[in-house]
Amino acid sequence: MSAQVSASRGSVSAPPIMAIALHDGFLGGAVALLFTLPLVGFRTVEALGGLSIETRLIEVAVSVVLVALGRFALSLNRQGLSLPVLAGALIGLPVSALLPFPTMALQLISVVGCVVIGIMAGLRLYAQRSHLTQTERTQRWDRFAAHIQDATFWLGPVAIGFAILLPLMPFADRRLLDIGILILTYIMLGWGLNIIVGLAGLLDLGYVAFYAVGAYSYALLAFYFDMSFWLCLPLAGLLSAVAGLLLGFPVLRLRGDYFAIVTLGFGEIIRVILLNWYQFTGGPDGISGIPRPSFFGLAEFTRRPRGDEVAFHHMFDLDFSTLHRMIFLYYLILVLALVVNFFTIRIRRMPLGRAWEALREDDIACASLGINRVSIKLAAFSISAMWGGFAGAFFATRQGFISPESFTFLESAIILSIVVLGGMGSQVGVVVAALVLIGLPEWFRELEQYRMLAFGAGMVLIMLWRPRGLLAHRDPTIFLHKRKSAHQQLVEAQARQ
Amino acid sequence: MLKITDVHTYYGAIEALKGVDIDVHQGEIVTLIGANGAGKTTLLMTVCGRPPARFGHIWFDGVEITRRPTFEIIRLGIAQSPEGRRIFPRMTVFENLQLGALTADKSGFADSLERVYTLFPILKQRADQRGGTLSGGEQQMLSIGRALMSRPRLLLLDEPSLGLAPMIVKQIFRVVEEINRDSGVTIFMVEQNAHLSLKLAHRGYVMVNGRIELTGTGAELLANEEVRAAYLEGGRH
């Protein structure tokens, strides 16, 4: 790498590094100008006598300069001048933190940009030092991923044990439980979506539709028919599965990008219906007062039971605490998520699961083996939808209030990111990605809306670093001779290549 | 056993097959040769219903299968080793073979597996290895082995010799002959290697531009002047 750089520096015919970098920087700035001028430069404001247009040219100038500088630095970095870029990023970080920017967002972009560029330059420097090629490093990470897969044999039970004990710990306060429930909900959704995306290889951009169907099924059944959570939970799953079948029929003839786009459309359609069917769903007002779950219909989590109700704390002779319900919800979602996980692990070994994976690996070969692709796709769609529905019913009972707001495309995108970043098809990957993507931003809630910016930056970094996902590694479902570890296999396979 | 009459297949507006007639009888090995782009792969795919024939008829064992869905056709007892092998690269050899048996009766699984391992012992040694890390020859063996796992009565092979060393090609053709002789599986094979495949075959067809131009026994075609000029002697025309 460094030899290549000095050669190109010395030779006359090759354009000098600076010229290329400047060119890249100008080009980036020009593109930024093109986009920011209409998007940022003009803003309609309500003034006396109607709307008027306000110009924000300083913001435009600053963002163009930021993009040009960033592009310039990236170009230098790509051409091997990582050390000056790293130094520049380190200087730029405090400078952009202290300099007065016209808006907070620009300042944040500048700070995050410095961090990202600094990390990239640092990674590159490290790579140059370590004398490893890109493939060698990827292989090293693959082996690491395989180690983690192997480790799930003992790490899985340990993690489950930890999850079970967590609410009983003295430090388990309301906030920790809240985050725990949220993460587990996303883990469950990630595992559910993993069946369609990870196993069957169909890119579903509208998974949130089934989540919404589940949530509204419970909310509406409870509202109109006064049905209890425990009765509604299976019904919500069933209704979502039916929704999956109905949506599946027209969609499943499509392939690849078309499939993805239509599922995205369906996700939005469901939301728009919920929004507009005012008489039935309450429209944008949503549904409030959704009943909280009882303790399996035996006891209620209330301080003072009404009528012939039994209170949970009386039943177990405890002091009343609002944490009890939280802990119960926590265990409920833990069990639901684990059910999805065990289901997936089981079904991967069965003909249906096999057929899904065959479909993902090679569509044409799959057909030539006599697999009825339409029916197995439908099965993947409706089973995945069913888990989404369960999660939705849980969401409704946890929140006590739902509205179409909770089921936007962003939600689908987050669930999909969890699956993709984790490494499609990897069950452990979903857990890791959910912890990173949901846990971290939730923990740093103080940053408010800039969390999403950090979320995006994190995603870009992960994609640069492990484009196939953090733990992309398919574990065989059966071994004939002795069980070889995934790591061992990978080493052998890499040695043969 | 397989009867194809006047089959026309289209890709959009392009007519890839322009009226093909072929007969494959029970217990035969039949080879189809032809230049690149003649439509050989298209014919095998049409037999499996993907793409379906627009005109004409295809019968398998007296049952018309012309426009039936692929999975139904395969379940009648046809198996295909498709062009380019198309094994599942991230799955192990054993998992690939299991997938081949997905549509077959479960009770016959152990037998089928034993038979495939006897034909291709290397697959048994490599059972836990991922398909994608096999050599080209091993992948071809896996593709044929996977097709055999459904215990087909008719085996369709699309260029099994593609990109393989002469030694491996000979080995694979020997096994094809063995499959035909010992298990009575009828074989319909598409090949570029005209010499070896016509020597192996009972009968052969020559396809040019979506039509059958010539037919005869393997020996007749090998002796035919046109065939020799076009397919055997370095492609002199």
Ligand SMILES: Nc1ncnc2c1ncn2[C@@H]1O[C@H](COP(=O)(O)OP(=O)(O)OP(=O)(O)O)[C@@H](O)[C@H]1O
């Ligand atoms: N999916 C497709 N869409 C459009 N045209 C196709 C498609 N597949 C094949 N064709 C066309 O149909 C014709 C026949 O192709 P086919 O693959 O059957 O040839 P082949 O005889 O198998 O050739 P080869 O020996 O190179 O494998 C070619 O002109 C090809 O371009």
Ligand SMILES: [Mg+2]
């Ligand atoms: Mg072909």
